[in-house]
Amino acid sequence: MRRKGIGKEWLVSILAMMLVASVALVGCAPSEVPTPAPPEAPTPEFKGEIVWGLITDFTGPLAPSGKDLTAGDRDAIKYINEELGGVAGVKIEPVVIDCAYDVSREVAAFAKLLDVHKAMYVGLISSSSVPALIGKATEKQIVLTGSPEPAGLFAPNSYFYTPFPMWADMQLGGLDWWVENEWKGSGSPRVGIASIDAQPGWSHAKRTRDHCERKGYTYVGEAMHPVAVVEQSAEVATMKRLKPDIILAVSHDTGHLTWLREWEASGTPGVAQIHHWCLLPESTLKSAGTSAEGVFSYYPFRMVGFDQDNTGLRLLKEYARERGWDLPTPLYMMGFTRTLMIAEGMRMALEKVGFENLDGAAINDALSQLKGYNCLGLTPDINLSPTEHRGYEYTRLVRILPGAKYEPVTDFIPVPPLTPEEKTGEYYKGK
Amino acid sequence: MQLPCGTFSTTYEFDKAIIKTRAHWIVLALAITLAFAFPTFSHPYLIHVVNFVFISIIAALGLNILSGCAGQISIGHSAFMAVGGYTSAVITYTLGASFWLALPCAIVAAGLVGLIFGLPSLRLKGFYLLLSTLAAQFIIVYIVAHLDITGGLAGIDVPYAQLGNIVFNTDKSFYYIILVVLILATFCARNLVRSKVGRAFIAVRDNDLVAEVMGVSLFRYKLLAFFIGCCYAGAAGSLWAHWHGYVCPEQFSLMMSVWLLGYIIIGGMGTTVGPFLGTILVLGLTEGLSTLVTGLGTTYPHLLDIIAPLKDLIFGIMLALFLILEPRGLAHRWYMMKSWYSLFPFSY
Numbered sequence: 001m002r003r004k005g006i007g008k009e010w011l012v013s014i015l016a017m018m019l020v021a022s023v024a025l026v027g028c029a030p031s032e033v034p035t036p037a038p039p040e041a042p043t044p045e046f047k048g049e050i051v052w053g054l055i056t057d058f059t060g061p062l063a064p065s066g067k068d069l070t071a072g073d074r075d076a077i078k079y080i081n082e083e084l085g086g087v088a089g090v091k092i093e094p095v096v097i098d099c100a101y102d103v104s105r106e107v108a109a110f111a112k113l114l115d116v117h118k119a120m121y122v123g124l125i126s127s128s129s130v131p132a133l134i135g136k137a138t139e140k141q142i143v144l145t146g147s148p149e150p151a152g153l154f155a156p157n158s159y160f161y162t163p164f165p166m167w168a169d170m171q172l173g174g175l176d177w178w179v180e181n182e183w184k185g186s187g188s189p190r191v192g193i194a195s196i197d198a199q200p201g202w203s204h205a206k207r208t209r210d211h212c213e214r215k216g217y218t219y220v221g222e223a224m225h226p227v228a229v230v231e232q233s234a235e236v237a238t239m240k241r242l243k244p245d246i247i248l249a250v251s252h253d254t255g256h257l258t259w260l261r262e263w264e265a266s267g268t269p270g271v272a273q274i275h276h277w278c279l280l281p282e283s284t285l286k287s288a289g290t291s292a293e294g295v296f297s298y299y300p301f302r303m304v305g306f307d308q309d310n311t312g313l314r315l316l317k318e319y320a321r322e323r324g325w326d327l328p329t330p331l332y333m334m335g336f337t338r339t340l341m342i343a344e345g346m347r348m349a350l351e352k353v354g355f356e357n358l359d360g361a362a363i364n365d366a367l368s369q370l371k372g373y374n375c376l377g378l379t380p381d382i383n384l385s386p387t388e389h390r391g392y393e394y395t396r397l398v399r400i401l402p403g404a405k406y407e408p409v410t411d412f413i414p415v416p417p418l419t420p421e422e423k424t425g426e427y428y429k430g431k
Numbered sequence: 432m433q434l435p436c437g438t439f440s441t442t443y444e445f446d447k448a449i450i451k452t453r454a455h456w457i458v459l460a461l462a463i464t465l466a467f468a469f470p471t472f473s474h475p476y477l478i479h480v481v482n483f484v485f486i487s488i489i490a491a492l493g494l495n496i497l498s499g500c501a502g503q504i505s506i507g508h509s510a511f512m513a514v515g516g517y518t519s520a521v522i523t524y525t526l527g528a529s530f531w532l533a534l535p536c537a538i539v540a541a542g543l544v545g546l547i548f549g550l551p552s553l554r555l556k557g558f559y560l561l562l563s564t565l566a567a568q569f570i571i572v573y574i575v576a577h578l579d580i581t582g583g584l585a586g587i588d589v590p591y592a593q594l595g596n597i598v599f600n601t602d603k604s605f606y607y608i609i610l611v612v613l614i615l616a617t618f619c620a621r622n623l624v625r626s627k628v629g630r631a632f633i634a635v636r637d638n639d640l641v642a643e644v645m646g647v648s649l650f651r652y653k654l655l656a657f658f659i660g661c662c663y664a665g666a667a668g669s670l671w672a673h674w675h676g677y678v679c680p681e682q683f684s685l686m687m688s689v690w691l692l693g694y695i696i697i698g699g700m701g702t703t704v705g706p707f708l709g710t711i712l713v714l715g716l717t718e719g720l721s722t723l724v725t726g727l728g729t730t731y732p733h734l735l736d737i738i739a740p741l742k743d744l745i746f747g748i749m750l751a752l753f754l755i756l757e758p759r760g761l762a763h764r765w766y767m768m769k770s771w772y773s774l775f776p777f778s779y
Contacts, residue, residue, distance in 0.1 A: 111602070139600075
């Protein structure tokens, strides 16, 4: 019997793979990009180069958020390199790794950024990677930013920073404002939580429960949905039964969307809602349609088109126009402002120790002394210290309008201060 | 086992031996020496990747015994890793005991939990059993996510392994622990398959009714397969926890279980070499594509959000092509190569 040739099928498969790869690469060639090339700017002379790692999600459940966040990071880096000539003359070279909301891949990406790319700072996206990486970051002296997680913010000798307050801080600031200005009922307002069955959701619920007790509000309970399951009819039914006057909702884009639609379909008008800022991308609002109208969210930055122009807003207008947006999304703003904040810390560190001696510990020292920096006028003053890694303690509330638009209903309002117990990582563990 | 051309089994001892010729011994000794020397000349990130691959191989070896040899398909294997990881974490973090005590406890605990979830296998087969093990995935992860002792959804910080004054807190140092466990796990798996128990597993897999008629106790061997397979998962979970220094429920996802099954299907079910080949191919491909996309993203930053999802597309196409062209797994290619070598230079 003639023996079948070993190489034939392999040859076919290799050729097929090469074909797919070629199509992919040709499809990605810059010549295909329809946007005209910008006029040649003079290339600045840089003293050197620093690698910044960005662990993000272009695939997986957080992909829409990841794209916006990384766009903000990249635009800020572009601004720093092209307009400012780098950080104190040093160019920032971003290396972006997509991890598809997978903790193991995020841990591997962190190791790769440090060992292969020699990154001096790493920006994260997902909440779950913060507790997984905070110990390693402190051990290796690498500054991190990301979702404002207590596991990172309140860890001993933490290298983790965010420009703005934690999600719960911002929602509770919004709640207090709503009770004072919008609530027309008698007695104490009834507050419910619709969130994710994950640690950020439960620590949020715990914080809200304690805040309600302090303020004399009635905490009616929570309806938590698994992160991977967006269908929420059971949670809607639970919340209807609890009869809240206001619902504080935290989820991802599809989670918010499902909640809003199912809540609208349940026929329970007159209940106020404050949603996490993931609600605000235009695509989410368009899909939510009328179910989102009148709902509150928060946007803890100055806003293009609503606030008086300043350097930052003029810059953002230009970037937003390039992307076809009216208003940069909050996640884009998160990326943009965190990059500016870290760059400012790095500038201080470079001035103090010089490029040759720059390391993570020097950046951390400088960042922990950052005072009065407002990200080109996009945020309130950021004031960091060795024990306070949240840049500022303000938020602002926006209301969703018909036509997938939103407008601010407040300027920056203070968020409730944290008790000493709430400034420990332990407080946020469990339920 | 096929022997090189001109080599014959002349004694029972020789026939039973796994390593038969001097050349085999030399290759094995060289491979082990190379494996132990690897961290001294390798890039730190490569050690990180290899650690991940080795831990995945240990888990896949266990799943291969359970699904490949005994035919009990499981899609909850990462949950059994979670049992091992959390047992080890609780013993070291909460009780303050040593990693060296925690590791065997984690192995036994995962095996015992595997026994419980193996009970339905006595009445269920095929896709029905698959669904029952899927329940294990959700139940176990739900339990560890909602118990106070396991740190709930926040997880637990796990102390690093320590031996005297040596702390295994780097990829390089922990590599040696993983390597030793992998060698032991492979040795046990290879020998198990050719023992009475291994033959009983294969009989149960091929036709359980015939096996029972021949006197193979289905009750005993199906549960034993679950116990052994889950012991491997427990070892992998414990190593995972102490390597990362942290465990949380999100680390042990359904996708991880699916991929473990994928490793042994791609590598070749029922063979000891299959989990090695499948895991190395899939994780190597993942790493290669990730590096390619990161590189392209640096060159074409404005197209990064289009390029990034392409890696999943290319990965899917490559796997589909592979399974179409080599449905018996990489192990089959390996055996063809060995067959060619055994007849060399007289391959007719």
